Amino acid sequence: MSNPYLLLTPGPLSTSETVKSTMLRDWCTWDDDYNLGVVEPVRAKLVALAGCDAADYSSVLLQGSGSFAVESVISSALGADDKLLILANGAYGLRMAEMARVHGIAHVLLSASERDWVSAEALRDALAADHAITHVAFVHCETTSGILNPLALYADIIKSAGKTLIVDAMSSFGGIPMDVQNLGIDFVISSANKCIQGVPGMGLVIARRAALMACEGRARTLSLDLFDQWQTMEKGHGKWRFTSPTHVVRAFQQALKELDEEGGIEARFLRYSSNHQTLVTGMEALGFRTVVSADKQAPFITTFCYPDSPAFDFHELYQRLKSEGFVIYPGKVTATPCFRIGHIGEVYPADMARLLTVMERHRFWL
Ligand SMILES: *Cc1c(COP(=O)(O)O)cnc(C)c1O
Numbered sequence: 001m002s003n004p005y006l007l008l009t010p011g012p013l014s015t016s017e018t019v020k021s022t023m024l025r026d027w028c029t030w031d032d033d034y035n036l037g038v039v040e041p042v043r044a045k046l047v048a049l050a051g052c053d054a055a056d057y058s059s060v061l062l063q064g065s066g067s068f069a070v071e072s073v074i075s076s077a078l079g080a081d082d083k084l085l086i087l088a089n090g091a092y093g094l095r096m097a098e099m100a101r102v103h104g105i106a107h108v109l110l111s112a113s114e115r116d117w118v119s120a121e122a123l124r125d126a127l128a129a130d131h132a133i134t135h136v137a138f139v140h141c142e143t144t145s146g147i148l149n150p151l152a153l154y155a156d157i158i159k160s161a162g163k164t165l166i167v168d169a170m171s172s173f174g175g176i177p178m179d180v181q182n183l184g185i186d187f188v189i190s191s192a193n194k195c196i197q198g199v200p201g202m203g204l205v206i207a208r209r210a211a212l213m214a215c216e217g218r219a220r221t222l223s224l225d226l227f228d229q230w231q232t233m234e235k236g237h238g239k240w241r242f243t244s245p246t247h248v249v250r251a252f253q254q255a256l257k258e259l260d261e262e263g264g265i266e267a268r269f270l271r272y273s274s275n276h277q278t279l280v281t282g283m284e285a286l287g288f289r290t291v292v293s294a295d296k297q298a299p300f301i302t303t304f305c306y307p308d309s310p311a312f313d314f315h316e317l318y319q320r321l322k323s324e325g326f327v328i329y330p331g332k333v334t335a336t337p338c339f340r341i342g343h344i345g346e347v348y349p350a351d352m353a354r355l356l357t358v359m360e361r362h363r364f365w366l
Contacts, residue, residue: 005322006351009329010143010171010301011193012200013345015255019198022254027246034246035238042253043233049256049265050173050180050188050206057181058212060230062203063245066170066191067095068224069203073166073187074099074137076219076226077211082134085110085126085163087118087154090144091332092168096137103220108133114145114333115292120153127161137166140173141298144332145291146340148172148298152183159184164211170194171300174259175344176269186211192248195268195300195344198255201248272299275343275352282356283341286363291338300344301329306337312365314339324358 007014027034039061046059062069074096078084083106086097093111100107110126112118118138127133136158141148151167158165166187169178173188175195180188188206192198205226212230219225223242232241262268276299280290283304291303306312314330317339321328331338343352 005325005327006347007327007345008342008347008355009327010342010344011191013193013197013342014347015197015199015251016258016346019251019254019258022250023199023247025250027250029240029244029246034244034249035236038246038250038253039233039238039240039244042249042256043238045256046204046206049259050178052181052206056209057206058209058230058234060205060207060212060226060233061240061249062205062224062226062229063201063240063242064203065200066189066194066203069189069191069205070096070168070170071099072203072224072226072229073189073205073207074105075103075221075224076215077164077166077187078105078135079214079218083107083130083132085130085133085136087123087136087138087149088112089116089118089147089149090114090139090142092139092142092144092170096139096168105220106132114142114335115147115296117147117149117296120150120157123154123157127157127163133163135164135166137168140167140169140178141171141176141300143171143301145303146298146301147292147296148176151178155183155185164214171344172298174265174268175272175300176298177265180206192252192255195272196252196255196259197345198252199248201245202252269299271348272344274349275299275347276302278349278352279341279343279356282352283359286356286359291333291336301340301342303331303333303338303340306339307365309365316364317362320362320364321355321358324362326355326358 043059089112097109164186171194173190186208192202193200215227288304329340
């Protein structure tokens with residue numbers, strides 16, 4: 001069964017036929033075939049992909065979309081007297097602040113515009129100004145705009161200050177080399193349906209064991225209790241507390257295998273980078289400008305300003321591209337009218353070239 005269009009909308013994103021076909025089998029959640037054959041190998045692989053030693057780091061899988069995993073960490077990692085500093089330059093950073101607010105967690109927000117980084121000085125000043133801060137959270141690739149925040153720079157400042165570090169690496173993990181242990185990151189959060197190229201329905205957390213231990217008794221909800229979820233998986237060797245998204249996890253295991261077959265994270269990063277380069281070069285030739293400057297741009301999703309023409313209409317472009325086999329994303333950057341094109345998933349430079357040919361043919365705004 002073939003798809004009517006390619007998803008340039010991470011995520012969900014376009015997955016391979018082989019990932020999809022693993023979902024034709026049913027699994028028993030308490031049988032070793034599933035727990036030891038699927039869940040535990042997936043958990044171990046995630047720790048290895050993050051460049052972590054299994055003696056120091058572990059991983060937790062969670063039901064739900066990526067935000068459920070972010071909320072699990074935010075609502076489980078901070079004690080009653082702790083305070084969270086959140087760096088935000090887009091919707092996903094702001095969503096973490098919203099989660100802290102809902103759970104009554106003391107927090108402070110340090111913001112930058114959607115096309116800028118929060119500066120290192122501002123981060124240092126914020127940490128120096130408020131000694132109540134115990135944890136810091138930021139988004140690696142802000143999918144709102146496609147900006148790649150300076151992970152190593154921030155991690156160095158935050159860990160030198162002795163704070164617990166939470167990174168939303170939802171749209172970057174698996175698509176760009178990330179040395180989690182050397183950077184000293186305490187919690188890395190991602191999900192099945194981004195750069196690993198699985199299907200939606202599961203979030204994941206890779207965390208320092210000591211940081212997971214510190215979550216005991218801190219959760220503000222039952223279902224999103226990260227410590228409890230982790231302990232159940234550890235002690236039950238792959239057991240989930242509540243119904244597990246079995247097909248999603250099995251498809252994810254296949255997606256991890258295909259990541260290896262492609263040549264690992266480095267090879268995938270090169271493919272995504274070449275998707276991005278092909279797209280931007282072609283779009284610029286068609287007169288489009290990117291919202292984020294090249295030096296800050298991640299290779300996962302690119303935001304383009306609307307062309308300066310009254311005849312341009314995003315909905316019209318969307319429908320035309322859809323009828324030609326491509327689904328793109330509306331904009332999420334508030335300051336600039338824009339749209340987004342994702343280039344992760346089962347997507348190759350040749351697909352970008354086909355998209356550009358279609359774009360050129362449909363330039364109704366000229
Ligand atoms: C996709 C994404 C999320 C999670 O979004 P869901 O819709 O809950 O899956 C969180 N943060 C970032 C940066 C993302 O790209």
